[in-house]
Amino acid sequence: MATARQGSIYVEGEEIRVSNPDKLLWPELGITKSLYLEKLAELSPYLLKACRNRLLTTIRYPGGVHGKHFYQKNAPQPLPSFVRTVIHEEINYIVLDQLATLLWLGNLACIEFHPSLHYVGESLPCEWMMDLDPSVEEEPRIMEAADIVGEALASLGIDSIPKTSGATGLQIIVPIHYGITFDDLRTIGLFVARFVTEKYPGLFTIERLKKDRGDKIYVDYLQHYNGKTLAAPYTPRARVAASVSTPLTWEEVRQGPRPADYNLLNIGQRLKERGDLLEAIPPQPLDLILQHLKGKRPLY
Secondary structure, three states: OOOOOEEEEEEOOEEEEEEOOOOEEEHHHOEEHHHHHHHHHHHHHHHHHHHOOEEEEEEEOOOOOOOOOEEEOEOOOOOOOOOOEEEEOOEEEEOOOOHHHHHHHHHOOEEEEEEEEEEOOOOOEOEEEEEEEOOOOOOOOHHHHHHHHHHHHHHOOOOOEEEEOOOOOEEEEEEEOEOEOHHHHHHHHHHHHHHHHHHOOOOEEOOOOHHHOOOOEEEEOOOOOOOOEOOOOOOEOOOOOOEEOOEOOHHHHHOOOOHHHOEOOOHHHHHHHHOOHHHOOOOEOOHHHHHHHHOOOOOO
16 A cells, blocks of 8 residues: 655755645646745745735645545644734634745645735734636736726826736735725725726726626625635745746737746746845835715816
8 A cells, every 4th residue: 555755845944744745736737735835935935925924814735626625714834833823803814924834835736826805913004905716717808907906096086006816806906005995995996996997887896795796707705804804915826837927017918918827837936037026016005095985076
């Protein structure tokens, strides 16, 4: 009877046991668990930054991306001594703040990383994200839609950074000054969502129920809220292409790439060439826009 292979890797003075290193997680691409751990290490300077000091939800795929999966909020047991956890609303969350923790999670076949939208012990948002959610699996208009929303934000004097979700959608990220509330951001988000929906009614919708959206792209300004999560920048996704949630330039968006173009097999080279695009713009001033919206004075 064959026995499963095991081994260990040593990172930052910590030992991480690796079980079944030859297990295929993405069979079509030949990505084994051991190769996945290598790619996580490559992503770690960027992924850790996106998750640091936040409450982590992961999605685990023990049998690979085509197998059964489950969401994990509570830290599993046994827990290595180097893994930091925080109790929040009776859940013992992992805080992903070091490479050893990331690789330990990778060995557990945690493929997707969804951090809280606020820091540990805080209730205010770290940044602002608007989520563009297609109603169909393959949406060739998603980059066009993102460009329209980006232009709408720019017309308000707001610079932003688009990123693929790694699945079918796209998020638009706006760095913010600390002190803005989630409700403040929903106020601006609703204004932008209504604006693009009224201007492009055949492309966008703000209908919450998916069954009533038709083939339109949902401008989700509600998902960015306390207690909710969105896919972290640079997280892998459990898709056949091994796609990675990747920040883009607006010039790239206008060239119409597919989310699958950015994946575990090529993301390392991109990051060497481009660096972290999330650092491209400073926190954006939103106070004046909020004053107009709350005072019901027209912005246009």
